[in-house]
Amino acid sequence: MPTIVVEVMPKPEILDPQGKAIANALPHLGLTGFTGVRQGKRFELTVEGEVTEEVLDSARKAAAEMLSNPVIEDVVSVAVAEDQQTA
Amino acid sequence: MSTESPLIGSFSASPAQQLDGARIGVVTFPGTLDDRDAARAVTLGGGTAVSLWHGDESLHGVDAVILPGGFSYGDYLRAGALARFAPVMNTLIKEAGAQQTSSSPLPVLGICNGFQMLTEAHLLPGSMINNDHLKFICKDQVLRVENTSTAWTAQFTADELIAVPMKNQEGQYVTSAQELEQIETEGRVVFRYVGDDPNGSRNRIAGVTNERGNVVGLMPHPEHAVEAGYGPDDATGMRNGTDGLTVFTSVVSSLAGGQQ
Numbered sequence: 001m002p003t004i005v006v007e008v009m010p011k012p013e014i015l016d017p018q019g020k021a022i023a024n025a026l027p028h029l030g031l032t033g034f035t036g037v038r039q040g041k042r043f044e045l046t047v048e049g050e051v052t053e054e055v056l057d058s059a060r061k062a063a064a065e066m067l068s069n070p071v072i073e074d075v076v077s078v079a080v081a082e083d084q085q086t087a
Numbered sequence: 088m089s090t091e092s093p094l095i096g097s098f099s100a101s102p103a104q105q106l107d108g109a110r111i112g113v114v115t116f117p118g119t120l121d122d123r124d125a126a127r128a129v130t131l132g133g134g135t136a137v138s139l140w141h142g143d144e145s146l147h148g149v150d151a152v153i154l155p156g157g158f159s160y161g162d163y164l165r166a167g168a169l170a171r172f173a174p175v176m177n178t179l180i181k182e183a184g185a186q187q188t189s190s191s192p193l194p195v196l197g198i199c200n201g202f203q204m205l206t207e208a209h210l211l212p213g214s215m216i217n218n219d220h221l222k223f224i225c226k227d228q229v230l231r232v233e234n235t236s237t238a239w240t241a242q243f244t245a246d247e248l249i250a251v252p253m254k255n256q257e258g259q260y261v262t263s264a265q266e267l268e269q270i271e272t273e274g275r276v277v278f279r280y281v282g283d284d285p286n287g288s289r290n291r292i293a294g295v296t297n298e299r300g301n302v303v304g305l306m307p308h309p310e311h312a313v314e315a316g317y318g319p320d321d322a323t324g325m326r327n328g329t330d331g332l333t334v335f336t337s338v339v340s341s342l343a344g345g346q347q
Binding site: 066 | 165172206207212214216217219220259
């Protein structure tokens with residue numbers, strides 16, 4: 001079944017406390033090459049049948065109105081997952 | 088009547104005179120924790136508390152609504168993000184929303200998670216993210232009351248300092264620089280943290296109101312400081328602080344027809 005993937009990230013100007021905590025912990029794994037981490041969210045919306053433009057539009061609406069909060073987050077992408085389509 | 092101080096607080100609430108017309112709804116969502124405390128605060132403030140349910144569209148004719156604290160729907164997506172779409176919220180948004188032109192829009196108070204719901208519903212500006220230090224806060228906090236023109240703060244004196252508990256993990260108030268300036272110039276900061284900024288909130292903002300002043304939200308908990316024996320410590324003794332009670336007497340008095 002096709003899947004629409006929605007990706008949401010904290011806005012660049014918003015401090016990301018959880019990303020900062022992860023960045024501070026990476027050296028415990030011996031990884032010191034990363035100067036910053038930002039943590040976002042990925043949602044997978046499963047669709048029955050074909051992904052029409054209309055279905056994509058409702059995914060965009062879900063992304064804008066529920067999956068993200070425009071005050072603190074940006075929707076960075078709403079896209080159909082490629083892999084299963086070609087099988 | 089004994090004049091001795093009780094060793095523990097009295098369980099018998101002695102509410103101010105009950106005022107007809109001050110029916111204040113307290114909404115319970117899945118995961119709400121502080122609805123009973125909010126209802127008790129309403130009673131102690133002289134109003135009548137009415138239980139409302141998240142799944143019921145009707146506000147049952149209440150004169151004001153409190154969205155209490157807790158962890159609505161687990162806050163899995165963002166704090167308050169799913170609760171914002173509950174049936175009761177559709178009605179509340181209509182009745183409290185700024186687009187309405189009725190003479191007296193519904194007074195709404197959001198406390199902690201309730202504040203987060205009001206920002207998610209865009210009834211209040213800004214949003215909340217994790218505290219900058221990433222720790223859960225649980226402590227008594229001093230606030231300055233900077234706006235006494237709302238129904239919820241009318242009985243405070245301007246710039247009055249109050250102490251109420253606060254307890255949260257996602258309480259860092261954030262908003263865009265432009266909106267922050269607008270909130271400040273319009274005098275819409277209702278409560279501001281005094282002393283060290285407890286969680287990195289912009290301009291130490293603890294609570295704000297909307298343009299019309301009928302919707303107020305704050306992260307700290309006035310409903311936990313309404314009864315001697317159970318509040319923050321104050322000059323008169325341990326746990327004696329009742330500074331939060333004024334929030335509830337204010338709305339009851341405003342609804343009864345006048346701000347004093």
